[in-house]
Amino acid sequence: MEPFKEKGIILGLSGGIACYKSVELMRLFQGAGAYVRVAMTRNATRFVGPSTFEAISGYPVFTDMFTPASGDPMRHVSWAEKAYAAVIAPATANIIGKLANGIADDALTTLMLAVTAPKLICPAMNTHMYENRVVQRNLDVLEKDGYIIVEPGEGELACKTVGPGRLADPERIFTRLHDVFLPKDFFGKKVVVTAGPTREPLDPVRFISNPSSGKMGYAVARAAAGRGAHVILVSGPTELEAPAGVRRVQVATAQEMAEAVFAEAGNADAVIKVAAVSDYRPVKVVPHKVKKDEEQLSLELARTTDILAELGARKKTGQILAGFAAETQDLEENAIAKLAAKNLDLIAANLVGGHDSGFVSDTNRIRLFYKNGTSEELPLMDKNEAAHVLLDRIAELGK
Numbered sequence: 391m392e393p394f395k396e397k398g399i400i401l402g403l404s405g406g407i408a409c410y411k412s413v414e415l416m417r418l419f420q421g422a423g424a425y426v427r428v429a430m431t432r433n434a435t436r437f438v439g440p441s442t443f444e445a446i447s448g449y450p451v452f453t454d455m456f457t458p459a460s461g462d463p464m465r466h467v468s469w470a471e472k473a474y475a476a477v478i479a480p481a482t483a484n485i486i487g488k489l490a491n492g493i494a495d496d497a498l499t500t501l502m503l504a505v506t507a508p509k510l511i512c513p514a515m516n517t518h519m520y521e522n523r524v525v526q527r528n529l530d531v532l533e534k535d536g537y538i539i540v541e542p543g544e545g546e547l548a549c550k551t552v553g554p555g556r557l558a559d560p561e562r563i564f565t566r567l568h569d570v571f572l573p574k575d576f577f578g579k580k581v582v583v584t585a586g587p588t589r590e591p592l593d594p595v596r597f598i599s600n601p602s603s604g605k606m607g608y609a610v611a612r613a614a615a616g617r618g619a620h621v622i623l624v625s626g627p628t629e630l631e632a633p634a635g636v637r638r639v640q641v642a643t644a645q646e647m648a649e650a651v652f653a654e655a656g657n658a659d660a661v662i663k664v665a666a667v668s669d670y671r672p673v674k675v676v677p678h679k680v681k682k683d684e685e686q687l688s689l690e691l692a693r694t695t696d697i698l699a700e701l702g703a704r705k706k707t708g709q710i711l712a713g714f715a716a717e718t719q720d721l722e723e724n725a726i727a728k729l730a731a732k733n734l735d736l737i738a739a740n741l742v743g744g745h746d747s748g749f750v751s752d753t754n755r756i757r758l759f760y761k762n763g764t765s766e767e768l769p770l771m772d773k774n775e776a777a778h779v780l781l782d783r784i785a786e787l788g789k
């Protein structure tokens with residue numbers, strides 16, 4: 391899905407330290423095929439010069455209503471009419487207050503009043519300013535008026551306060567707008583997704599695990615939420631942030647994952663098992679750190695709960711059950727055997743071990759096998775893209 395291809399996006403900047411981050415945001419939109427036109431408040435130009443945005447966007451930057459651009463004296467109207475979306479990043483407390491009250495006293499605020507396309511506001515400011523009731527009230531007003539608010543991140547801010555107020559990461563802003571344009575074909579559906587590795591403890595400081603990064607499962611959860619689903623993401627330990635609009639349940643062991651999945655799967659319309667779950671766990675968990683006294687140490691392992699097989703056995707009519715098979719050999723044979731043994735509707739199989747496919751890469755080379763005996767080879771894809779193809783197929787199967 392390429393919603394931004396050859397579309398016009400307005401990027402508005404108001405006067406905050408985070409203005410420099412908008413260069414990266416503009417590059418993301420351009421990378422997705424969009425034309426970006428930039429409008430800046432006077433104060434924004436004190437943080438980053440318009441020449442930077444002019445050079446990268448290829449368009450004159452709109453900063454002043456009354457300095458005519460050659461041949462276009464009404465840019466606030468002509469730009470608004472061409473806009474597929476508008477994003478204000480960073481949005482100061484000041485511009486949030488002005489927009490919430492219909493004030494149009496400069497180029498950017500006037501332009502925003504004229505835009506009828508989806509509008510994102512990405513606040514960035516000192517934590518106390520952000521938490522100030524009047525700012526929160528203004529954000530509520532904007533949200534009720536149809537603006538989409540991209541919550542700021544938390545951490546140490548440029549002013550050295552710690553808390554919310556940091557401009558959301560450009561990637562997050564990009565994804566939020568991207569999701570606005572996705573079809574809402576999963577609206578009203580409950581989707582349970584599992585992701586990441588599990589950890590089976592040996593002693594208090596060691597565990598058996600695998601290198602799963604969780605990227606594929608998180609991409610599926612993000613894509614399903616973007617398409618309107620109510621998503622529960624049961625996740626093993628990963629470095630990843632929970633995607634917006636997804637309820638994440640964090641677990642560590644296979645047993646915890648099994649319990650969390652069974653608690654949610656009963657009334658789910660689709661269960662998509664992407665997690666790399668340990669097949670075995672140590673029979674005995676030593677209560678203290680094991681010392682290196684022995685030359686050799688044997689570990690006794692026991693099978694963990696086979697979550698997929700259990701879900702397959704409990705599957706209700708109409709529920710779609712999809713699994714992943716990560717294999718190092720005999721991909722087709724193993725995938726087909728797993729599909730049948732676990733009563734799956736669909737299995738996404740991939741060879742792991744290569745640099746462009748599998749556990750930690752951003753791309754995946756997947757082959758889909760269906761219950762009816764057919765299969766489909768997908769080209770090498772970004773995991774986000776692969777997640778959408780998988781959802782397309784699940785939507786088809788659910789019809």
Ligand SMILES: Cc1cc2nc3c(=O)[nH]c(=O)nc-3n(C[C@H](O)[C@H](O)[C@H](O)COP(=O)(O)O)c2cc1C
Binds near residue numbers: 432434483514515519
């Ligand atoms: C160094 C500096 C950093 C600032 N950073 C922010 C900020 O991150 N967020 C914010 O709301 N205001 C910030 N301000 C205050 C705004 O620039 C000020 O409220 C200004 O009137 C905003 O104008 P504008 O919304 O028209 O761009 C900062 C001011 C200075 C001097």
